[in-house]
Amino acid sequence: MNITLWIVASLLALAFLAAGGVKIFQPQKKLAASGMGWTEDSKPAAIKAIGVTEILGAAGMILPAVTGIASYLVPLAATGLAIVMVGAAITHLKRGEKSMALVSVVLAVLALVVAVGRFGAWAF
Template sequence: MNIVLWIVAGILALAFLAAGLMKLAQPQQKLAASGMAWAGDANAGSVKAVGAAEVLGALGLVLPAITGTAPVLVPLAATGLAVVMIGAAITHAKRGEKQMIGINIVLAVLAAFVAVGRFGAWAF
């Protein structure tokens, strides 16, 4: 199970790192035009804050375990990312963007899986 948790955490880290860096690096209008319609309606600071949370969460999924420094941060980061995805699902539901809700729920469930596994029997 430890290997499965590492694989899931690695995949989540790559996904959230890419999504977060995109939100941090690109202007709000470009994000909205590329399919993130919610970014056009949010203020720029909120979009950057979500991007920063995703990047920090991605780093928190793997770096503490790899370095052996404060490995309790791994399940905390996974929990935080699950909460971010629940918020994203709620935002998409309010906007009527049903096609995105499934992705948000899958990512939230995977992050919750890592959190439960790393808080539980397979903690570092």
């Protein structure tokens, strides 16, 4: 199970690192044109804040475990990312974007799997 948690955490970290980077480095209009319609209704600072949160969450799921420093942060980061994804799912549902809401729910569930595993029997 430890290997499974590492794989899930690593894949989630890569996904959130990429998603956060896009939100930070792409202008709002380009994000909206690329399929992130929710950005049209958001302030640029909020979009950047979400991106930073995703990048920090990605780092928090990997770096503490790899370095052995404050490894208790891994399940906290996973929980934080799950909360972000619940917010994303709610936003997508309000906009009628059911498929995007489903993606957000799947990411939230995977993050919760990592959080529960790392809080529980497979803690560092």
